Amino acid sequence: MIPRLTEEGCLGRRKQLLDSVTSDCIVLANPRHVCYYSGFLASELTLAGWGPNYLVLDRDGRSTLLVNNSAAGNAEFAFADEVRSWTWYDAAVNPGKPVWREGLKAIAALLEELSSGRRELVLGIEEGVFPAGAVPENTRLEDISDAVYRQRRAKDTDELDIIRAMVDITGKGHERARAELKAGIREIDLYGRIYESLIASAGETVNLFCDLISGPRAWRATGQPGTRVIEEGDPVIIDLNPYAHGYRADYTSTIVAAGKLTKTYRDLENTLHRAIEAGEEKLRPGVPAGEVFKAVKKAIEAGGFGDFFDHHAGHGLGLGHPEAPFFVADSRELLAAGDVVTLEPGAYGEGFGARIEHNYLISDSGPLRLSSHDTSFLL
Numbered sequence: 001m002i003p004r005l006t007e008e009g010c011l012g013r014r015k016q017l018l019d020s021v022t023s024d025c026i027v028l029a030n031p032r033h034v035c036y037y038s039g040f041l042a043s044e045l046t047l048a049g050w051g052p053n054y055l056v057l058d059r060d061g062r063s064t065l066l067v068n069n070s071a072a073g074n075a076e077f078a079f080a081d082e083v084r085s086w087t088w089y090d091a092a093v094n095p096g097k098p099v100w101r102e103g104l105k106a107i108a109a110l111l112e113e114l115s116s117g118r119r120e121l122v123l124g125i126e127e128g129v130f131p132a133g134a135v136p137e138n139t140r141l142e143d144i145s146d147a148v149y150r151q152r153r154a155k156d157t158d159e160l161d162i163i164r165a166m167v168d169i170t171g172k173g174h175e176r177a178r179a180e181l182k183a184g185i186r187e188i189d190l191y192g193r194i195y196e197s198l199i200a201s202a203g204e205t206v207n208l209f210c211d212l213i214s215g216p217r218a219w220r221a222t223g224q225p226g227t228r229v230i231e232e233g234d235p236v237i238i239d240l241n242p243y244a245h246g247y248r249a250d251y252t253s254t255i256v257a258a259g260k261l262t263k264t265y266r267d268l269e270n271t272l273h274r275a276i277e278a279g280e281e282k283l284r285p286g287v288p289a290g291e292v293f294k295a296v297k298k299a300i301e302a303g304g305f306g307d308f309f310d311h312h313a314g315h316g317l318g319l320g321h322p323e324a325p326f327f328v329a330d331s332r333e334l335l336a337a338g339d340v341v342t343l344e345p346g347a348y349g350e351g352f353g354a355r356i357e358h359n360y361l362i363s364d365s366g367p368l369r370l371s372s373h374d375t376s377f378l379l
Contacts, residue, residue: 001203002165002244005039007079009158013037013151014057020147023124025114027107028055030129032319033148035246038063040078042071051088052103052131055080056110066110068103084110100131108134115139152318153325154338159247160361163317163340165202166242166249167359167370172201173208173240174253174373181379183232183258187212187225190236198242209248211239214257218353221311221346233259235377237355239344246319250342251371252357261377264352269377271303272356275345276375279313279327283341283360283367289331296327296345305347314343317359337364 014037017026028034034055035041042053054066065080072085086106089095095102108131115121115136123135124144135141155163176197180190195208212225215234222239230236234257241250256265278299282292296313300306315322317340325333325341335341339362346355356375360367 002169002206003158003161004077004245005035005162006158007039009156010037010039010079013156014063015061016151017144017147018057018059018061020151021124021142021144022122023142023144024059024118024122026057026124026144027111027130027134028057028126028148029131030126032246033126034065036148036152036319038065038078038080040065040067040075040080041246042067042074051099052107054103054107054110056107056114058114064110066106068099068106104131104133107131108136111136111139149324152323153316153336155318155340155361159318160340162245162247163249163359164370166206166244166247167251169198169201169206170240170242170249170251171371171373172197173242174238174251177238177253178255178374178379181230181236181255181257183230183234185230187214187228187230187236190230191225194238194240202242202244204244206242206244208240208242210241211237211252213237213353218254219348219350221348221353221355230257232257235265235352235354237346237353239355239357241321243321248317248321249359249371250317250321250357251359251373252344252355253373253375254354254356254377255379256377258379265354265377267303268305268347268352268354271300271305271347272345272354273375274303275299275313276343276356276358279343279345280360280367280369283335283343283362285335285337285362285364287335289325289327289333289335290329292335292343293327293329293331296343297329300345300347305349308347308349308352309345310348311344311346313345314341314357316341335362337362340370 056064069087213223214236239252278295293313313327344357359370
């Protein structure tokens with residue numbers, strides 16, 4: 001089974017956030033951040049539950065999780081002093097009103113309670129997510145978004161436990177891909193067998209997002225698996241990022257179905273591996289993300305494929321995908337110990353397309369590669 005966020009981790013993150021801001025209380029409305037600080041994640045497959053759910057943190061350390069009734073079942077995994085549920089639709093009575101409007105009423109009522117008896121309530125919010133109509137009259141708003149995103153960069157132990165588990169099952173998926181890939185199989189059937197291996201490895205349901213494209217489709221870098229039949233000599237880009245409990249892994253292989261590698265693919269295979277190595281040398285705390293991109297691109301240019309590398313060189317992983325740091329040319333974000341990142345050099349042009357990718361944990365002593373799958377082009 002895949003681990004979940006722990007009570008110790010959630011309480012520690014809440015304390016760290018409260019210590020970094022001046023707010024009397026904080027309202028977290030971004031579903032990722034409600035999860036980050038409480039362990040509560042409404043199922044993204046239950047659309048009614050993916051409505052307004054809030055985590056309210058008071059300066060005295062008390063926490064209240066406010067959820068709509070369709071998502072209340074997920075609260076069993078949450079760490080909060082109080083869970084309040086408000087009803088929008090109970091499968092018996094037509095609610096007659098939008099779920100977000102009803103959620104606004106629920107959070108407004110809770111904040112009125114918190115502001116009662118105070119001359120002023122300093123309320124920490126995430127700008128762009130918090131419902132402005134819920135603000136009590138005697139309230140001053142403080143945007144805490146930057147504090148949250150800074151905190152999220154360094155992954156805690158319970159986060160890393162989930163990410164490592166996702167990395168492990170992703171590796172099983174890549175192993176299955178190599179075992180099943182042959183001329184004559186459809187992309188969608190290969191996807192199905194990969195997914196089957198992930199479920200067997202995880203011991204529970206996971207969601208599998210991926211690029212899985214073959215032949216001329218691989219020349220365009222990304223795409224969902226389709227009904228195309230893979231032919232002998234086709235390149236197949238397999239970029240797996242399974243997701244569970246708020247986190248995922250994300251790494252890629254390119255495999256040429258049967259036959260031998262053409263000179264173009266031999267050169268491209270060597271170039272992408274040199275690019276990965278060049279990027280790894282830059283994965284140190286304090287290095288600007290743009291420098292990682294430049295190192296990767298320089299190696300691809302040296303291999304003669306510089307004109308065909310037209311995306312980022314990698315990105316951060318965590319509750320978001322992608323998230324900071326972003327390995328793009330002009331990024332001045334500094335790498336930090338605790339970052340989990342990917343490196344994914346690729347090149348795509350008329351007649352060819354390939355990408356490889358690994359996942360890393362940044363530490364004070366350098367990068368720790370989390371993924372260990374085979375990235376050779378031939379089976």
